Amino acid sequence: MQPHLSPRTFDDDLRRLLAARAAVVFIESQEEGRLERLLNNTARTFFSPPIPFYVWSITEGLMPMGGEKIPGSEDPVVALSAVIEQPGFALFHFRDLHHFYDQPRVVRRLRDVAHNLRDHYKTVFLSGGRPALPMELEKEIDVLELPLPSLDELERLFTAVANAHPKIEVQLGEKLPALIRSALGLSEEEARLAFSKLFVGVATLGPEAIEELHDEKRRIVRKEGILDFIVNRVQLDQIGGLATVKKWLTQRRRYFSVDAKEMGIDPPKGVLVTGISGCGKSMVVQAIASYWQLPLLRLDMNRIYAAVAGTPEQTLERAIAMAEAVSPCVLWIDEIETALVGTARGAGTQATRIFSSFLTWMQEKDALVFVAATANEIDQLPPELLRKGRFDQIFFVDLPSEAERLEILALQLIRHNKDPKLYDIVNIAKSTGNFNGAELAEVVQSALYDAFDEERDLERGDLYRALGKIIPLATTMAERIKQIKRWADTRAIKAGESEERN
Ligand SMILES: Nc1ncnc2c1ncn2[C@@H]1O[C@H](COP(=O)(O)OP(=O)(O)O)[C@@H](O)[C@H]1O
Ligand SMILES: [Mg+2]
Known part of the structure; x- marks a missing residue:
C-alpha cells in the first residue's frame, strides 16, 4: 500500500518472478511508458548477456526495442506464436491485449504461451486497464503491481528536471525533501510535468515551490474526482450537544501538532463516528478539521470502485498518497459501510481486498493523516475495523436528549x-x-x-x-434503532451526554 515504506521494491519482485521463470505476468499499472522502461532496463541488466525486449501493440505489431517488426504480427495470434517460436531468452510486453479476451483463438494461444514458456527464461507481460482475465487463465498468470514512483524515484526525477534547467538555481536547502514528498501520489509523467512547471519563468527555485506543487496536485486530484477538498466546514460551536466528542477534540488538539511529534507523542490515528442518521456525524467530522485547522479531504469509496483509469487498489493507493502528501490533514470517509458491504460494484472479494489494504495502511501509517470515518449501518461493519489500534476512539451519536x-x-x-x-x-x-x-x-x-x-x-x-x-425517522424505524443502540452499547463511547430513555 505504501510503496515508499515497503522494504521490497517492484524491481525485487520482478526479479524474483523472472528467476522463477514466470511465463505470463499481469502488471497493474497505468504507466505504460515507465513500465516499458523498467522492463527494458531489466532485460539489459538482470541478464548477462542482455536479452531482447519486445513490445506488442495492435497498431505496431511485435517488435524488439529498436528493431524490426515481425511480419503480420499485428494479429495477436501471430504475435503470441512468435513468442513461442522465439529461440533465446527474451521479455515481451503486450499492450492492451485484454481487448481480445473474448476471442477463443487468442485465449487459447495465450494459454499455449503460458505452458510453453514455463521452462524458458521468456516472460510475457500484460498491462492495461483491469481486464477480467479469462477464467482459464487466472491460474496461469502472476500479478504484480507497479506502485507509483517512490521518494527515491521522485528525487532522481527532480534532479533530472533540475539538470535540464542549468541556468535556474535551486535554493531549497533543507526543504528539498518536503518538495519531493509533495509529489508523492503522482505518476511519473505527472510528476515530471509538475516539476517542470516549477522551473518556468523563475530565476531561482525557492521553498514557495512546495505550495505551487500542492496547487498543481490539488488540480490533478480534482480532475480525477476521487478526493474532494472541503472548504466551507462546520465549526465546532455550530454543533448542538455531543459534549463528549467536543471534549475529546479539545483535549487532543495539541497532540496533533509537530510539537507533539517531536516530543514523541503518537498523533491520534482517527475516529469512527457511528450512529443514527441525521444526528450530526458528518458535522462532527467537519468540525474536527476546522477546529484543528487542518485541510479536510473527503474520500468517496464508491468512486474508488467506479474509477475509470486504474484498478480500485491503485486508485485507493493514489488517494492515500495524495492525502499523505497534503498532511497534516483529515481524511474523511463518509458512510464507510457502503464501501465495504453490498453496494460496492466489484464482487465481495474485491471489496475485501481493498478494505484490507486500507486497514493495513491505517495500522502502519506514520504520516499525519487523521482518518475520520462515519457509519450508519454500524452492525454491518467488519470486526477488523473495530479492533483496537485502528481508531483511537469509536463514538456513538445517539438521538439528541x-x-x-x-x-x-x-x-x-x-x-x-x-x-x-x-x-x-x-x-x-x-x-x-x-x-x-x-x-x-x-x-x-x-x-x-x-x-x-x-x-x-x-x-x-x-x-x-x-x-x-x-414523523420522525426514529418512530418509523424504532426496531432498527433499538438494534443499533444495542450494538453500540458495548462497542462505542456515547458522543453526547444523552438522557436515559426507554
Ligand atoms: N448535533 C447537531 N447540532 C446541530 N445541527 C445538527 C445536529 N445534528 C444534525 N444537525 C442538522 O442536521 C443536518 C444533518 O446532519 P449530519 O451531520 O449530516 O447527520 P449525519 O451525518 O449523522 O447523518 C445538519 O446539517 C444540521 O443542520
Ligand atoms: Mg452524514
Missing part, C-alpha cells in the same frame, strides 16, 4: 438570525422526543418558510405546526 434538542433548536434559530428566547423552545424540545438533529433543523426551516409565505415574522405557532407535520 432533551437538553441537546434545546441546544440544536437554539443553534438552528440563531443560524437564521432569530432570537431563540422568543420561541418557547423549552417546550418544543420537550415535545420533539424522537426527533434527530436533521428533523429539528427541518422544523425551523419549514416554519420559516410558512412565515415567509404569509409575509410575516416567525411565530411560535409556526414551529409547532411544523413539528406536527414531521
